[in-house]
Amino acid sequence: MKVGIVGLGLMGGSLALDLRKHNLANKIVGYDRNPRHKKEALELGLVDEIVEFDKLKECDIIFLAIPVEGIIDALHNLQDIPPTTTIIDLGSTKEKIVKSCPTTIRKNFIAAHPMTGTEYSGPMAAVEGLYYDKIVVLCNTEQNEPLHKERAENIFVAIGMQIVYMDAKEHDLHAAYISHLPHAISYALANSVLKQEDPKSILILAAGGFRDMSRLAKSSPTMWSDIFKQNKENLLTSLEDFKKELRYAKELIENEEWEELKKWMQNATTLHQIF
Numbered sequence: 214m215k216v217g218i219v220g221l222g223l224m225g226g227s228l229a230l231d232l233r234k235h236n237l238a239n240k241i242v243g244y245d246r247n248p249r250h251k252k253e254a255l256e257l258g259l260v261d262e263i264v265e266f267d268k269l270k271e272c273d274i275i276f277l278a279i280p281v282e283g284i285i286d287a288l289h290n291l292q293d294i295p296p297t298t299t300i301i302d303l304g305s306t307k308e309k310i311v312k313s314c315p316t317t318i319r320k321n322f323i324a325a326h327p328m329t330g331t332e333y334s335g336p337m338a339a340v341e342g343l344y345y346d347k348i349v350v351l352c353n354t355e356q357n358e359p360l361h362k363e364r365a366e367n368i369f370v371a372i373g374m375q376i377v378y379m380d381a382k383e384h385d386l387h388a389a390y391i392s393h394l395p396h397a398i399s400y401a402l403a404n405s406v407l408k409q410e411d412p413k414s415i416l417i418l419a420a421g422g423f424r425d426m427s428r429l430a431k432s433s434p435t436m437w438s439d440i441f442k443q444n445k446e447n448l449l450t451s452l453e454d455f456k457k458e459l460r461y462a463k464e465l466i467e468n469e470e471w472e473e474l475k476k477w478m479q480n481a482t483t484l485h486q487i488f
């Protein structure tokens with residue numbers, strides 16, 4: 214099986230390492246628009262060869278591991294693939310991508326979202342085992358030809374993933390609350406502290422809690438601005454819900470309603486009974 218990977222950063226690079234580890238590809242070729250990333254991916258042994266974009270069309274499977282707006286463009290540039298070629302994207306949003314997929318290749322295109330990652334990006338961030346024991350969401354697979362669906366399922370299972378099937382619209386709503394909102398909050402928290410008069414002195418005092426809460430704010434703005442753009446409506450809804458909670462906590466504090474505040478906190482701790 215010849216595999217092509219578009220985007221040789223955290224997700225594409227880590228996938229290359231796992232495909233190799235599990236002997237799932239005879240050859241892995243890669244394409245990236247950043248010349249430095251191409252060089253690093255070769256030096257790190259993530260891919261066997263760097264090819265031009267059109268050469269990817271000779272692969273049996275093409276993975277799209279680039280920011281979500283780029284995935285839409287890439288699908289349009291892959292309309293002339295052979296019917297036996299499978300395309301799988303790893304983007305964090307799904308509805309706009311599925312909707313924009315050209316109808317001629319819709320049966321070839323598997324819309325996937327691996328629920329795993331880190332705050333780091335680029336080829337140097339690639340790690341073996343990133344996908345192991347993690348969930349991958351496959352969306353609207355009823356629109357896929359069995360050959361392509363089964364190929365994708367076999368690969369994800371072989372690298373240790375558990376598959377969950379979902380409608381793209383439902384996926385994006387859930388992803389807004391459990392992934393996109395936390396990233397927005399983390400960026401907001403980081404900016405709140407950075408806007409203080411002397412952020413360095415404040416940060417010297419920071420303990421684990423601040424480190425935990427601000428970790429996501431290290432994530433790539435290129436990748437995340439695309440995600441926020443594509444999931445705008447769901448993200449706005451989740452931000453409204455979050456603002457209501459913050460406003461309620463602020464009111465309780467202002468009014469010194471400490472017992473009510475304790476109840477509000479007590480309710481929040483029940484999250485950890487289910488997660």
Ligand SMILES: NC(=O)C1=CN([C@@H]2O[C@H](COP(=O)(O)OP(=O)(O)OC[C@H]3O[C@@H](n4cnc5c(N)ncnc54)[C@H](O)[C@@H]3O)[C@@H](O)[C@H]2O)C=CC1
Nearest residue numbers: 220222223224246247278279280283304305330331334335
């Ligand atoms: N970072 C994470 O934890 C996760 C990311 N994802 C999704 O995976 C995709 C890739 O993300 P990462 O690997 O984290 O990003 P990354 O920034 O580490 O890697 C992306 C790579 O794609 C290249 N690139 C960007 N636009 C391109 C284009 N139009 N054509 C060719 N190359 C291009 C960049 O130069 C970079 O090397 C995104 O769609 C993201 O939403 C999904 C799950 C987790």
Ligand SMILES: O=C(O)C(=O)Cc1ccc(O)cc1
Nearest residue numbers: 305327328329330331332392
């Ligand atoms: O670093 C973390 O904890 C993440 O949450 C990584 C992540 C980023 C984007 C996704 O679509 C899925 C996972």
